[in-house]
Amino acid sequence: MFNILCRSCIALALALAAGLSGQALAAAPAKDGQTKAARAGAGQIKGSLVIIGGSLRTANAPVWERIVALAGGRGARIAVFPSAANLPDRAGKLDVERLRAYGADAFLAPVSVKLAGTDYRELADDADIARQVREAGGAYFVGGDQARITQALRRPDGSNTLVLDALWDMYRRGGVIAGTSAGAAIMSSSMFNEAKPVLDTLKLGVNDGRALAPGLGFIGEHVFVDQHLLVRGRFARMLPAMLHKGYKLGLGIDENTAMIVGPDREVEVLGYAGALLIELGSATVDRFHPGFNMSNARMSYLDNGDRYNLATGVFTPSADKVAGGKIDRAKPYYRESLFSADILGHTTVAQLMKKLVDSDQSEAVGIAFGGPKDVRPEQGFEFRFTMVPESVGYNSAVTDGVSVFKLRMDIRPIEIRQPVYQYK
Incomplete structure (x- = not known):
């Protein structure tokens, strides 16, 4: 252990600039393995993801409108999955109404382990529900417990149900899959399950089965996703999870904010706060030193409108940042x-x-x-x-x-x- 002795808004000059578009900031060359892995997800899927950090407000029009637009625009069919919710009937109806208020033809996909009077196993393999999901322009997952989503959409042997296959078909052909909180956690191939508090996770580490479980992997095999990130300090718990599972890239999104991931692997931040990008391609760990440690990682904060391409490693600041310029x-x-x-x-x-x-x-x-x-x-x-x-x-x-x-x-x-x- 080390000993430490410690001691314990930005005023900016703003100038209005119009008509300027964003310019790319080339990142340092990514590690070959990271770049190839990220590019492997590009071009194979025509759809988009809207990954929301939780607590999405009804008044956050830019995020709701983007979901509807990506699903096909006004009148688009969007399946709402209340699978994660403790009260799925209420939560599902609320988000159906929200999406309808923004112009979608939203409907409830009643596949939930907590939905009274239903058998989620039968509904997850119901051909008619699968057909409706497959023919929709998008799907939206409400918040709650992400383990309930994977339990509802995967069979006990781990195979896909008909509804999960339909979601993948819809996504591959160009539909949008959106999710908030628990609906964001399922986007990566691994997700937090019964997670300990952040500091305890740093002290005690993570393991498969309890702290970590398989997600649905819509974003691909090589990017780890977490939510409620800045308000709960969860960036720190991402680090042992990423090391344990071998991830080189991690995306954490804050509340009332979304990451839009397009088929070109471009990530755009949209909403109230921002997102953190964690890069571990050059990071090292001293395995002989007791306690969690890490050297030479990279951390970036992406604000509203900023972009990062998972395939190329290029950052693109938003147009208003280009107008404001690099900090001197x-x-x-x-x-x-x-x-x-x-x-x-x-x-x-x-x-x-x-x-x-x-x-x-x-x-x-x-x-x-x-x-x-x-x-x-x-x-x-x-x-x-x-x-x-x-x-x-x-x-x-x-x-x-x-x-x-x-x-x-x-x-x-x-x-x-x-x-x-x-x-x-």
Whole structure:
């Protein structure tokens, strides 16, 4: 263990610019394996994904309208799956009404382990329901418990039900699959199941079957997805999961925000907050050191309108960021050391990253630790973010939005003396 002793809005000059389109920021060359793996998913599927981080508000018109547009526009048929919900009848009807309010011809796909008076096994292999899903322009998964979705749509032997096959057929031919919270978790081939709290996940690690389980894999085999990301500090729990399963790319999306993944493997962030991209292609782990650790990972924060191509590794800042321009490190706004005593706090990691790219500092540090009654109370973690040659930030010309691409991230275990305070 290491010992540590610690001490504990952005004002931007905004200029309105119009008529400017986004320009691509070429990322550092991706590792060959990562690039080939990402490109393998391109061109085989004509449909799109809308991956929502949870708590999608009815008033978030850009996300709802995009779902309807990708499903075929006004009048498009969209199957609503309440499979994850604890009260599926109520949750399903609510989202059917929401989608209808935005112009879709939405209908309920009643395949749920919790739906009273039904047998989900029979319904998941019902030919008529499968036909309706296959002929629809899209599907929408409500939030809840993602394990209920996979239980409902896969047979006990792990094979696909007729309805799951229909979803894949619809997606391959050009339909959209959208999901919020639990509906986002199922998008990758592995998903969190009975997950421990974030800090406990760092301390104790993950295992298959309990913490991690198979997802439905719509985004492909090589990208890990998590949700409720910034408000719950879940970026940290993604790291041991990604290492355990061998993922090199991870996408985490925040609440009331969506990632749109097109057939060209372009990811666009849309909505209230943003997304984190984690790249582990060059990351290393000291297997001989006790405690979770990692060196030379890359972390990026994608704001509303920003894009990242999974196949090419290219970032494209939104048009308003291009208008605002790259942040000039020679004229920093922040001129003090950057530190957080709660890196897992509500949006803390994103705020620290934004400050770093607009400061005279080369690095920022955040720590994570728990209370004296937590698991291994003396164990904490230091997260160190560093500016490297490919690191860059963009300011929006019209909002307070900031994009941060490719900060280096290193994590090491530290020892926190408990209790952390004493009264004299």
